[in-house]
Amino acid sequence: MSExxxxxxxxxxxxxxxxRLKRPKGLxxxxxxxxxxxxxxxxxxDLGKEEFTPHEITxxxxxxKWKCRVVPNLYNVLSIEAPLQSTRDSFFEKAxxxxxxxxxxxxxxxxxxxxxxxYNDLINYFLILQERVVNLKKDDRLAYLSVFKNQGxxxxxxxxxxxxxxxGLPFLPKKIKENFEYQKEYFKAHNRALFDDILYEELAYxxxxxxxxxxxxxxxxxxxxxxxxxxxxSKKRLSxxxxxxxxxxxxxxxxxxxxxSKFYAALxxxxxxxxINNAPYKDYNEETKxxxxxxxxxxxxxxxxAGFEQNTDIKINVVLPETATKIYKESR
Ligand SMILES: [Zn+2]
Numbered sequence: 001m002s003e004x005x006x007x008x009x010x011x012x013x014x015x016x017x018x019x020r021l022k023r024p025k026g027l028x029x030x031x032x033x034x035x036x037x038x039x040x041x042x043x044x045x046d047l048g049k050e051e052f053t054p055h056e057i058t059x060x061x062x063x064x065k066w067k068c069r070v071v072p073n074l075y076n077v078l079s080i081e082a083p084l085q086s087t088r089d090s091f092f093e094k095a096x097x098x099x100x101x102x103x104x105x106x107x108x109x110x111x112x113x114x115x116x117x118x119y120n121d122l123i124n125y126f127l128i129l130q131e132r133v134v135n136l137k138k139d140d141r142l143a144y145l146s147v148f149k150n151q152g153x154x155x156x157x158x159x160x161x162x163x164x165x166x167x168g169l170p171f172l173p174k175k176i177k178e179n180f181e182y183q184k185e186y187f188k189a190h191n192r193a194l195f196d197d198i199l200y201e202e203l204a205y206x207x208x209x210x211x212x213x214x215x216x217x218x219x220x221x222x223x224x225x226x227x228x229x230x231x232x233x234s235k236k237r238l239s240x241x242x243x244x245x246x247x248x249x250x251x252x253x254x255x256x257x258x259x260x261s262k263f264y265a266a267l268x269x270x271x272x273x274x275x276i277n278n279a280p281y282k283d284y285n286e287e288t289k290x291x292x293x294x295x296x297x298x299x300x301x302x303x304x305x306a307g308f309e310q311n312t313d314i315k316i317n318v319v320l321p322e323t324a325t326k327i328y329k330e331s332r
Contacts, residue, residue: 152271
């Protein structure tokens with residue numbers, strides 16, 4: 001079973017999950033096994049291979065066939081069945097590996113990537129994410145839900161079949177907690193959401209805006225950490241997918257689809273991480289909408305991080321966001 005260990009020096013938790021070594025791409029496996037391509041015929045995420053995944057949590061079907069399904073992660077780092085407990089002696093503090101770890105199989109088609117998705121594929125994807133955000137919220141032991149997609153080996157994916165992951169944590173990670181508190185304080189001081197002010201400034205500056213519609217802005221942040229990094233931010237008072245109406249989801253699909261067609265045209269099949277930021281479950285209420293905005297971050301992994309970044313947390317970005325914006329705008 002996995003466990004969290006607390007570091008007194010950094011005040012951060014590390015999750016130890018030795019079971020993960022058994023994943024398709026283990027430490028000792030050769031690169032050819034990467035993404036399970038050798039096992040392509042046995043890909044457990046394909047249509048007709050449902051028996052090779054753990055029991056299904058939910059699915060979206062059309063014309064009698066599934067289009068999108070959620071299953072527990074076979075190589076889970078956390079378990080919803082683990083008891084929620086922590087222990088502490090004079091030196092060390094640890095906690096059980098309680099939490100949720102799910103896989104969203106975004107399409108039954110092995111060869112379809114997110115830049116190939118049509119509107120219907122994207123709606124199904126966001127609808128199923130919304131359902132999980134709403135349902136896991138009912139478990140009041142969970143404080144935070146991390147929703148992300150790793151695409152490509154450089155981004156940490158171990159399967160090439162398009163998928164996302166959901167990890168539910170019993171506490172707020174330090175980074176999330178600090179950033180959330182900061183946004184709360186900002187609202188107290190200015191009576192405006194920090195994200196609203198950032199959007200106002202980016203829109204006034206203009207050079208980093210790739211596209212926008214009535215509900216979302218797509219832009220390369222002024223101080224992007226990664227080359228070609230983008231954010232999709234809600235202009236409306238939406239703090240979580242759980243609050244989205246059908247038309248909000250529709251506007252989100254439109255801008256996501258527009259982005260990924262530009263992504264593929266500009267960069268091709270490069271690895272990326274996509275993080276879908278919803279307000280934490282902990283302390284969530286009507287007030288949350290005042291200061292937090294739903295947003296998506298997409299970070300292409302073209303250049304590698306090294307020692308300096310690990311030492312200082314300062315990222316070295318070799319592409320200015322205004323340059324990236326220009327390239328994205330010209331790509332379609
Ligand atoms: Zn597959």
